[in-house]
Amino acid sequence: MIQSIAHVTVYVLNQDEALDFYQNKLGFEVGTDMTVDGGFRWLTVFAKAQPDLELVLAEPKEGPMFTKDAADKIRALVADGAFGAGVFETANCQKTYEELVAKGVEFIQPPTEQFYGVEALGVDNSGNWFSLTQRAK
Amino acid sequence: MTVNHTQYKKVCLGRDYLTQHYALAFDLADVATYSCMSKYHFCRVFSEVFGESPYQYISKIRIERAKELLVTSQRSINDICELVGYTSIGSFSVLFRKKTGLSPTQYRTKLQALANDPLTHPIQSIPMCYAHRLFGAKLEKSNIE
Known part of the structure; x- marks a missing residue:
């Protein structure tokens, strides 16, 4: 039986810039930031209240996983906003939205009432969109 | 609550x-x-x-930092113990073993033996699926059976 999710990959255009965004703007913490044999940087972040689910901030690069053409295509799709980083939950969507806007986070939809709660839609500095959601009680 | x-x-x-x-x-x-x-x-x-409690949280951070220093530095175990905030090498070692299953020395020896370059993290430090897919680490037969 699968019990939980430990890592989810988020493709980013630049790991340094993505780290700045997720750490200094969204308030995530660094799980691991290490360079392993071969120069690959293993960079993960997590929400403070959920340390057992880490986002792997990975740059699509030419290598065993991608051809150069495929890596370029993935990067273009990321930049175009084709991918989402998921749903980030908050206890107060409006307040968190205002805090993030003050930090310069771009939103494509302000907090809006939905049947499942209040939701705003933001974009990270690579182009991945994310939902900022306050669940309905 | x-x-x-x-x-x-x-x-x-x-x-x-x-x-x-x-x-x-x-x-x-x-x-x-x-x-x-x-x-x-x-x-x-x-x-x-x-x-987790604040005490559990601080212990976790200290042990993670110690793990990093054990692999990426040549500092002594005593130095690392103090650098991460413990005053007793005994308490540090017991806690380290409890969290990792290895003594600090065993942890250092094991990880450093796996790394190709000195003072770097071996490829085994990250989940094998990523190591394999992102930079072609070969899957051991035992991993795919």
């Missing part, structure tokens, strides 16, 4: 303080005051939000 936005922000302040000063001796009452909460309330909200 329901934690509201204000309580969450306050307890995050204290947690950030602990994160930044993990290597220093601390009085939880002072950290709670820094968070504008009583010590009791701070501990309760902290555990509710983060699923």
Whole structure:
């Protein structure tokens, strides 16, 4: 039986810039930031209240996983906003939205009432969109 | 217990303080005051939000930092013990073994033996699926059976 999710990959255009965004703007913490044999940087972040689910901030690069053409295509799709980083939950969507806007986070939809709660839609500095959601009680 | 936005922000302040000063001796009452909460309330909200006590949290950070230093530095175990905030090498070693299953020396020896380059993390430090897919690490037969 699968019990939980430990890592989810988020493709980013630049790991340094993505780290700045997720750490200094969204308030995530660094799980691991290490360079392993071969120069690959293993960079993960997590929400403070959920340390057992880490986002792997990975740059699509030419290598065993991608051809150069495929890596370029993935990067273009990321930049175009084709991918989402998921749903980030908050206890107060409006307040968190205002805090993030003050930090310069771009939103494509302000907090809006939905049947499942209040939701705003933001974009990270690579182009991945994310939902900022306050669940309905 | 329901934690509201204000309580969450306050307890995050204290947690950030602990994160930044993990290597220093601390009085939880002072950290709670820094968070504008009583010590009791701070501990309760902290555990509710983060699923662990402030003491468990600081231990986790110290051990993770020690693991990093054991692999990427040549500092002695005693030095690392002090650098991450422990004054007793005995307590540090017991806690380290409890968290990792290995003594600090065993951990260092094991990880350094796996790395191709000195003072770097071996490829085995990251999940094999990523190692394989991102830079072509070969899967051991035992991993795919």
